[in-house]
Every structure is written in structure tokens, then in C-alpha cells.
Amino acid sequence: MVDNFAAGKTAKSEQTRKRIIHTFLSLIDEKKWDKITVKELCARSEITRGTFYQYYSDIYELMEQIQASLLSDIQTRFAQIQSESRSGFPIEEFLEKFDYEPPQNLIVWFDFCKDNQDAIRALLDLQNGDIYFEKKLKHLLIDTINEMMDTDGLPHDELRNYFVKAFSELHFLAARIWLESDESDFLSVSEVVNLLNTMRVGAGYLTFKRNISPEFAQKIKELY
Structure with missing residues (x-):
């Protein structure tokens, strides 16, 4: 009893x-x-x-505990991916070894947002949310995106930092739009994941072309 x-x-x-x-x-x-x-x-x-x-004890402790729980959740999910991730390969072997399927970190991100949608929607609110929480999440995302790019064989060159920042921002933009939209008015999770994955594939292929073709690399350089 x-x-x-x-x-x-x-x-x-x-x-x-x-x-x-x-x-x-x-x-x-x-x-x-x-x-x-x-x-x-x-x-x-x-x-x-x-x-x-x-x-x-106050509103700040309430917010701190909510954030700590969310950050622990996403860290655990990303750590599981890392333990199961493939080893990297030279970019010259892109055509033979590149995995075109969406990587788990994209799927995990949206699963995380879906499972915690009320908290994520509120805390990422551009007017009333917490910008410092967003920065903490971005730091974790950037780490896992870099790990993904290592696995994809992409070098640490001058374009990588720009891609990582842009790709992480798109994670947040897609999550915000997805969480705020009526399900019938927006893409499904799998469609959003595939859209982001298209950028990943494109980055890998362009890097491969730049490395095997001096002429192509020169053309890209002239464009920018």
C-alpha cells in the first residue's frame, strides 16, 4: 500500500x-x-x-531545465549516430563510395523536432524565444554536420565553413516552417529531408569534380 x-x-x-x-x-x-x-x-x-x-526557484530555472532536457536528448541521438557512422573515404572515390541516401543526422534532427515540437516551436520563436538556446543547438548541429562531411570524404577547404553554416541555418529554417505550417500545406518530413540531402549530394559531387578536373575547378573559381 x-x-x-x-x-x-x-x-x-x-x-x-x-x-x-x-x-x-x-x-x-x-x-x-x-x-x-x-x-x-x-x-x-x-x-x-x-x-x-x-x-x-524561478522562471530562469524552469527555462534552464527545459533546455537541459532538450539538449541532452539531441546529444544522445547524435551520439548514437556517431557510434554507427561509416568511415570516411578519399573524395576521389566519391562515385564508388558515396551514399546518396539521406544521412541519419537529417532524420534525427526532424524526429527530435517532432518529438519536442511544442518546446522547439516556442524556444526557437524569433520574437519570444531564447536566442542563446538556438546558439547551443547550432553548435551541436555544426558538429554533427562536420562529422557527416568527414564521412562523405569532403575536405576541410575554404568552402566547407560556408557550407556548414548555411546547411545548419537551413535546418532551423526548415524546422520553423515545418512546425508552424499545417501538415497539409507543407512538405512531409521525408520530402524536407530529401530536399536538404540534395544540397549534401551536390556539395559532394562538386567537390569531387573540382578535385579530378583542373578545368572544372578553374571554371568554378572564375564564377566566384
């Missing part, structure tokens, strides 16, 4: 915590996250201030 009581108390506590988080994320639709007060959060979620302070 004692065990059942403890389990019931834990379940109720978890429900209260989820209610606080859900209310906080919904309020970000209305105002900047650090302007939300404990008083209005409690009123909206129908709990007392005392109940809130059982879980969090």
Missing part, C-alpha cells in the same frame, strides 16, 4: 511539472519568455505559487 501511495504521489508530481512546462511554453506565444511572471504562469496553469516553488 505504501508503494502504491508513493507511486501515485510521483505520478501526480510529474503531471504537475508537465502542466507548468506546457503552460510556460504556451505563454511564450504571447510574450518574451523572460517577461513571463510566476504569478501569471500559476494563474494560467491553475496552481498556487507555493506549488510552483516546489519544483523551480
Whole structure:
């Protein structure tokens, strides 16, 4: 009986915590996250201030715990990819060894956004979200994109930094549009993933052509 009581108390506590988080994320639709007060959060979620302070010392700790959970989630997912990733190859062997299928990091990113869509949509909100959280996510994305490019045999040349930055920005842009759009009005996850993968394939092929053909490399150089 004692065990059942403890389990019931834990379940109720978890429900209260989820209610606080859900209310906080919904309020970000209305105002900047650090302007939300404990008083209005409690009123909206129908709990007392005392109940809130059982879980969090203030709004900043609430945000910190939400972000820590999300960052831990995406780090775990990316770490799993890294442990299963293929070894790299010389870019000259592109035609024989390049894998044209979308890499797991693209799929994992959108799975992560889908599984945490309320939190990601709120925290990445351009007006009311947290720019520092976005920077932390971008840092993780850039790391995994670089690992993907290493696997694809792409060199660390002058174009790589530009591609990585652009590719990471497109991850966020695609996620924002996808999460804010009606499912019937936008591309499916697989279509978005394939669209981003087209850029990856193109980058690999152009690098391959530049390395095996001096004439092609010269033409590209003249264009830019």
C-alpha cells in the first residue's frame, strides 16, 4: 500500500511539472519568455505559487531545465549516430563510395523536432524565444554536420565553413516552417529531408569534380 501511495504521489508530481512546462511554453506565444511572471504562469496553469516553488526557484530555472532536457536528448541521438557512422573515404572515390541516401543526422534532427515540437516551436520563436538556446543547438548541429562531411570524404577547404553554416541555418529554417505550417500545406518530413540531402549530394559531387578536373575547378573559381 505504501508503494502504491508513493507511486501515485510521483505520478501526480510529474503531471504537475508537465502542466507548468506546457503552460510556460504556451505563454511564450504571447510574450518574451523572460517577461513571463510566476504569478501569471500559476494563474494560467491553475496552481498556487507555493506549488510552483516546489519544483523551480524561478522562471530562469524552469527555462534552464527545459533546455537541459532538450539538449541532452539531441546529444544522445547524435551520439548514437556517431557510434554507427561509416568511415570516411578519399573524395576521389566519391562515385564508388558515396551514399546518396539521406544521412541519419537529417532524420534525427526532424524526429527530435517532432518529438519536442511544442518546446522547439516556442524556444526557437524569433520574437519570444531564447536566442542563446538556438546558439547551443547550432553548435551541436555544426558538429554533427562536420562529422557527416568527414564521412562523405569532403575536405576541410575554404568552402566547407560556408557550407556548414548555411546547411545548419537551413535546418532551423526548415524546422520553423515545418512546425508552424499545417501538415497539409507543407512538405512531409521525408520530402524536407530529401530536399536538404540534395544540397549534401551536390556539395559532394562538386567537390569531387573540382578535385579530378583542373578545368572544372578553374571554371568554378572564375564564377566566384
